[in-house]
Amino acid sequence: MNGTLIDRLMGGLDRVVQALCVVCLAVVLFAVTWQVLARYVTRASSSWTVDLAALAFVWLSMLAIALGVRQGRHMVLDIWEFLPSRRWIAILVTTVASVLVLVAIVALILYGAQALPSAMRRSLPGLGVPFGLLSLAVPVGCALAAVFAVEAWFRTVFNRDPDSDPLPSRILCQPEDELVVKGEI
DSSP states (O other): OTSSSHHHHHHHHHHHHHHHHHHHHHHHHHHHHHOOOOOOOOSOOSSSSHHHHHHHHHHHHHHHHHHHHHTTOOOOOOOOOOOGHHHHHHHHHHHHHHHHHHHHHHHHHHHHHHHHHHHHHEEEETTETTTHHHTTTHHHHHHHHHHHHHHHHHHHOOOOOOTSSSSSSSOTTTTTTTOOOOOOO
């Protein structure tokens, strides 16, 4: 499946989400550092830093969940992968786990979208922006996770090489010869 249009699109989406995670982490780091410096160096707290850190952290979390789903790092037992003669069991377990993950993701998308109108009427006082910008992270992150979950299911079920990891994932700025596979840290 390497090199197909869908693979390239999904790889590009993965890299965009990774880059957004890096930006969100940098914003969290900046906001928390600024708050500490402002409080202890100038003896004056900044009211916007807490809200900015919370906003960036929630977006970071939801985007990272999508990446984890794409890489197969959500909570699932992969003991069946080591039974090559029982490939149908691995496919069955993968399918059931994928369906359960998708059900949870779709529920979060629906309830997250349902909560948006009321969240948009509230605001983050430190930033003066609608609270809905924070709440929007749930349906957006879960929509990405749903797309990645379907892709991961296809890549796992239709993997022709039982000895290879069907969900290899290159981390942003990682050298070509290093590849993180499921189970490695």
